[in-house]
Structures are given as C-alpha cells and as structure tokens.
Amino acid sequence: MVPSKRSAVLVDGVVLNGPTTDAKAGEKFVEEACRLIMEQVVSKATDISEKVCEWRPPEQLKQLLDLELRDTGEPHHRLLELCQDVIRYSVKTNHPRFFNQLYAGLDYYSLVARFMTEALNPSVYTYEVSPVFLLVEEAVLKKMIEFIGWKEGDGIFNPGGSVSNMYAMNLARYKYCPDIKEKGLSGLPRLILFTSAECHYSMKKAASFLGIGTENVCFVETDGRGKMMPEELERQIWQARKEGAAPFLVCATSGTTVLGAFDPLDEIAEVCERHGLWLHVDASWGGSALMSRKHRRLLHGIHRADSVAWNPHKMLMAGIQCCALLVKDKSDLLKKCYSAKASYLFQQDKFYDVSYDTGDKSIQCSRRPDAFKFWMTWKALGTVGLEERVNRALALSRYLVEEIKKREGFRLLMEPEYANICFWYIPPSLREMEEGPEFWEKLNLVAPAIKERMMKKGSLMLGYQPHRGKVNFFRQVVISPQVSREDMDFLLDEIDLLGRDM
C-alpha cells in the first residue's frame, strides 16, 4: 500500500498516494464476524435451550468487558473476542422466551434488509442519494394508508413512536395556527390537548419538548378496561374552553402500553368533529391489528383520524426502529409545516422531478431507510402472511388467558383485548390471606422478586409494573411466530417454580 518514496505526494507529512485501507483484511474481518453473528446470534435465536440473558450486575459487567478506548487499536482476533463478549452478555431479544417489551423475535427478511442498508449506508432525504429507498418508502406508506382506510395521504418514517407523536402534535398545532411556525407560542392563548389517562408517556415528553407544557396535557379518564371515555373527553373539552384554554388536539390510543386497550375511535372522532379538533391515533402498538381481517375491528373508525402513528417494528417484527407517522391531509401539510428549504440539499434546479426529494418533510436531516425492512418482510410473507402472524399472536394470547384462569395462584387483571396479558402470581403463602392492605403490600413485592430470579437464571424475561393503583403485576406480550403454546405453558410453570416459596 505504501508507494515508493520517489512518486510519493506528501502534504503535512501525510502520504497521499493510493488508499490506506487494507480492503482485503477488512473484508476478511467482516466475513469472520458474519460467521460469528450467524452462529452465535441468528442460529441460536430459535434455541430454547439457550439462555435469554446472561445476567451480570453493572459493576461486574464493566470488569468483564474491555470497554476502554485506547490510543492504539486492537488486532482482528481480539476484536472478534470482543464481539463474542458483546453477544454473550447481551439480552437475546430474539429468543422465543423474551417477552419483556412490545417487540420480540427474529424476522429473517427484515434482518436481511437491515444488513443491506447497513452495508449500503444510505440517508433518505434526496432522490439523487437514495433513489430506491425513497420509492420503497413511498410504496410502503401508500399501502399503510390503504390499510388505515384513507383514499390518500402522506407520511414519513421516523425514529420512534414517541417522535411520531411529536410530529402529529406539531402538525395539529400548525393546522390550528400556521403562524406558530414563524412566531412561536409566546403571547398566544394556552394550547391544550387531550389524551387517555392510559396513553404512552411520550405524550408528556412531546408536550414539554414542543413548548406546550405537560400541564396542558389533559388526561381523560378511562373505563375499567383502560379505554378512554368519550363523554369524559367532551366534558374536559368544555371545561378547558371555559377556562380560556385553546384545545387543538385529541390523541386516542389503539393498543395502550400496559393493558393493550383500544380507545373507541368512532365515538372519539364524533367529539373531535363536533369541536373541530385534530384527531391523532397513537397506534404504535395496536396498528398492526389492521393487517388482520379478524382483529381490525379493534381500530374501527381509524379512517376518521387526521394522523396515525404505527410501528411495524413491534408486532410485525421489522426491527428497531420502524415507525411511520401517517397523515390524512394531501395538501402537503407535512412539508409546509416542516420545511426549511436548505438550498445545499434541496436545490430546485436539479435535473429530475424534485418532488421526490422528501427530506424536507422531516425534522431530521440524515434519516435511515426504515421503511425498507418492513417492505422486505411484506414482500416475503405477503399481506396474508402478516395477517397470520397477528392472528396467531392473538390466538396464543387467548390460550394464555384461558390457562391463567385455570391455574391456581394466577389471577388476570382483566380480559385483554390484544396481546398484553396482565396478571398477578399469588404465591402459596398469600393465597389464604384476606385481600386487605397487607395482602396488596406483600403481593407488590412478588413480581420484582420473581423477575430477579428469572433474570439471574436466564430462563425467560417478561415485564412487571404497578399501574394506576394496582400493585406490581406481570405484563406478558405475545408477538413472535416462533412462540408456541408450549412456551405459554412454560411461562406459567416457570413463574410458579420461581415464586412458589415466596
């Protein structure tokens, strides 16, 4: 690689002839690492005899991993050892018994798409740099819009449901008063928005980030199943108006984070229409039910929304992150609201149709081609295959619910609507106890203690939380087609095994 001294061009002591990368060695390293990834991650992903996690507390893990960044680099064989350690101590979110979050499992097709985009390293803002990925995004958005039930629309993939909700909040605000883009909120009346008391915490983050303020998020009370009560919504809108505030947005949730509840969209849409309010539906989690002819009724009325957040990286397993904000408006509202018209990127004198340069609809500049991984899975499975996944996850959820009802020591929080199954495990020592304060106080300690044991054993992972007056309970989430009723049985057996001495 080093040129002969005779012909060398030197500037500031640096030889500038020829590349300095050793491509052959680099490629060999990538190949070896790919082999490792195939063996240690992909092939083991379906193996239930593997641990879900190899738990180490933070201080110990710091000792085990060689985290420090030094002046000199490490050789390839040492880097591969590091990779092995990273894999070893990482949680296997692909594992059939990882039920801890609203995503899980391994989709081979999205994985291939993700490898491709990492290798191609595109940024999706202009057609000249990302011709394929911009067209793919357009195709996927079009199809998602069709499933929402809109005739036309617009949208953008972005880094997370939280960000989608922010997009929607800002759009609704822009629609309410376009001047805010230039003039800001100073001097305006107090803007106020309404959302379910069970909504995702990103609504608060969004209100704070956008300068609206968390106190101007009105949480509307829910019924016993966690669904927003439309009459409560309407009452609060009147109340806010009376207090001189300016309502501009209602956010309904399709698939709440903890309970998996679906707000009654049709009735909420009625209220919004009566009051001229933007309706955003946070279907980040529940949107995937739209793929199922059997279950899409959960989102009945969603076509009446002005905007929808929907994350195919959750139940449709497209990989973190794959999140779309979809907008019914077709008057280029996204662009009007977000554009900054940077002349170095969005030149208007390009030789092609610059309406394909969609980057100015975004709050980002560089943006990842997240639509592509969902496109690949959709191509591979077809709509019917995606539908089957949703149907199976929800059938498995039903199975688990019935098993919980049958088993001693397990108690459902409520009949689920979706793939979140919330339940308590009541250990033998508490089963005869009167359900007074002492009982609940003791039960509150059970889920955290079992969680600790399961993580240290590495046999499975599922989440727990207290929630609106209810003491700590488990939230089981069913997603992956790799999961079967045997895993559901195992889950209950294992919790009982881990907790029966408590």
Add this chain to the structure above:
Amino acid sequence: MVPSKRSAVLVDGVVLNGPTTDAKAGEKFVEEACRLIMEQVVSKATDISEKVCEWRPPEQLKQLLDLELRDTGEPHHRLLELCQDVIRYSVKTNHPRFFNQLYAGLDYYSLVARFMTEALNPSVYTYEVSPVFLLVEEAVLKKMIEFIGWKEGDGIFNPGGSVSNMYAMNLARYKYCPDIKEKGLSGLPRLILFTSAECHYSMKKAASFLGIGTENVCFVETDGRGKMMPEELERQIWQARKEGAAPFLVCATSGTTVLGAFDPLDEIAEVCERHGLWLHVDASWGGSALMSRKHRRLLHGIHRADSVAWNPHKMLMAGIQCCALLVKDKSDLLKKCYSAKASYLFQQDKFYDVSYDTGDKSIQCSRRPDAFKFWMTWKALGTVGLEERVNRALALSRYLVEEIKKREGFRLLMEPEYANICFWYIPPSLREMEEGPEFWEKLNLVAPAIKERMMKKGSLMLGYQPHRGKVNFFRQVVISPQVSREDMDFLLDEIDLLGRDM
C-alpha cells in the same frame, strides 16, 4: 412443523403447537443474502471501476423495481433478485468517488458492529434489556467528553445532528426557565436565540418544532470565510434585549455545512459569559477535528460550551446514524429536563442500580445503540488511527486546493479551513467573458449541468449549491481513507471532461 391433528391445540382456528417459523430455511436465506451483500456491496466498495450510481429517473425506476406489496409472498430466490436490484440501483455511498454528502466510505469495523446490533436488535433504555450497549454508550460519551476538554459531563446518542440541536435548544430553555417543562411558553416573553448566518438549517427546524418560532432565530452575520462575528453577536443581543425579547441561547457552528467554517468559540464564549447565555456548539461535522492534535485548534475554546453536538458518522465513518449530544452539566440536567418517569419501564424497585436505566434522558422510547459502532471503530483503530484519518482527509483537502489553484478553469470560492472545498468550474466559453451579471447567470447553470452528466455517467458524485449570493458552485468533501490524491486528480479531470463543451 404442523403437529399431528390429535395433539393440536386450536384457538380461533389457529394451531398453536410448536413454532411456525422455518428456522432452517430462514437461516439459509440470511446466509445467501450475506454472500450477496459481501460480493455486491462490501467487495465492490473499493473498486473504482464500478459506477457510483446507476441513474434512473423516478418513473423509470418504479417500472424497473417490483415495489408493489401483494397478498401473497415471494419465494426466497425471487427475494434475492429483489435484493440485487435494490443494490444495483442504490447509490454506492461507500464508493471512493462518492463525495456528495458529509459522510462517505466504508469502515469495516463499524459495519461489523452494525450487523451485530441488527442481529441482536436491542433497544437502549434500561440496563435489564441493554446491559452491554448502555455501558458502551457510557464509555464512549466519557471519552468524547474528555476530547472536548470537560472534566465531567453527560450526553446521549440520538438520531441525528438536527435532533442533537433540538435537545440542546430545549436544555438551554429549561435551564433558563425550568417551569416551561410544565407550563409551556404561553404567556412568557418572546424567547430568542442567536446563531451564525451559515448555521445548519436544523436550527430553524428546531425553533419551529419547539414552539419558539423561526422569527426568533437571530442570524448573526459572518465574515468573508463564513465565521460568526462576535461583535455582531453582541450587538444583536443588546438589540434583542432592547426590544423586550429574552435571549437564552447562542449556537456556534464548528464546521459549517457548505463552507466548513469554524466560528471563533473563545470570543463567542466571552460574549455568552457576559450575558449569561447557554453556549451550544454544533460540531456535528467539525467535531471530529478534536481527534487530531494538529487540527483541534479549529475548535479552540470548545471546552467553554455548555453543550456540543458531534456526529461520528460523518468524518469518523461510524455509519448513518451516530450522533451524540454532550452536555457539560453534571447535575442531571438531561434527566430533569426530559424525564417522564414511566412506571412500566423505569420501575424504581428493580433489583439492580437503576441509575443505569438512562432511557428517561431521551425524547425517544425505543432507541438504537448507535454508540456501539463508533466504539468498535475506536477499538480497532485506537485514538491514533482516528487521528490519522482526520489528518489524511485534511491533507488531501490541501492537495486538492493547490491543484485547483494550478488548473485553468477552476476557481476556489475561498481558502477552506476544513474538508469542504468549494469551487467553480468555468467552462472554456466563459473564461474570456467579463464577470458581469451575464457571466454569473451563465456560470450558475454550469454545476447543475455537469452534475446531471456525472450522475448519468455514474463516474462520481459531488454536491453543488448556490449560497448567500454566490451562484451554483461545487462542494467537494474529503473523508474516506480509501480516497487518494489520484481520486482528487480524477475529480478535476472528470469535471473538466464533462464540462469543457459548455
């Protein structure tokens, strides 16, 4: 895979026994796709005989690609063909002659890290789900903070320099008036911020998104090299105060997008200290110069900043996206400003030290482990190797500048400070013309026309833009260690070849 009918458990017509994924076939598909990616993307990345792009106009590309999502899926061999098409028509941002954006080239180490994280599919919010990646992020942030010159600090990786700038703007606002988090901006005096007239367009996007309003971004005039003039800044701050506005933030730029200019941080810090204003430095592009003992003087004074945005995905080639916001404060300001305390995710009764659950510092919920890819490259090259990359890119830039000066028909816009070399190509027909309005009008058409030709030929890609009264000029950006002085020579030869008949 289908169980015998006897033992089958059916719910809603779905058989729930055993997994439904064909793991063997899935793994085989991934292996075949990996081979394709290695052959068609990774191995060809260094091959200058390959085209940078295979240009097709949007309507034609739509015909060539089978974009439609159908009811039924496609077989593996067909999916591999689709992958091949996607690769074929995608721009090769890894190609040694892709100079179109502020990122380029292929780093084998970050690529491996990216394949790993795609396979492991983590989300970085809690230690229980992302033990390794949270510790890696901590280690990388610590080291970046050291290079800024702070004794301690905090930070967060996030999806883009634009988002980093938003984080900083919101932090500065929170510091100015913490009540805004809850109460919002309504009723407050007009907040106002100051930034260079050459700053990135995300400052406007941020001001609009955060409810501050684009009119409340004061653009401070720059000198002939594109650097903010501190005396102008101070004058504008006084002016704003006189008008009753409330200044809260100054954003300096280290490495502007078009010219690669560095604002004088020390003098700007003086002004900020005098006026008690938060100083944010957008070093998304220029921050990497901190790795070079020779070039870090460009950012002299950066340790006086309150926050810094720095994107290792640009000059340090960590892959889209790898962007850190760094904060000098160590009183947990990020957490205070951003937390929403979701009890389903950030339970306080976990069995480990929950101070490692850093997700509540983020505006996102799911978040990608972007620090990891930078960590891997740093591990592989060491600080010295990263320094060499920066030094070489800037030496190559010097080389190109000198060549431009020597060649007929090429004219530098100005002496660059960094790796952006801005220049005009003046075709023979214009070389004798008087430099009046007609000359500039005609010259304005040259870069777009050459760009069209280079893209249709696929021989290289670099950007052009008009900028602050200057007609369209080329912006060449030098990054990758794969690039050599031969590529610089080629660049000038090729532009001349494509444009000499104009």
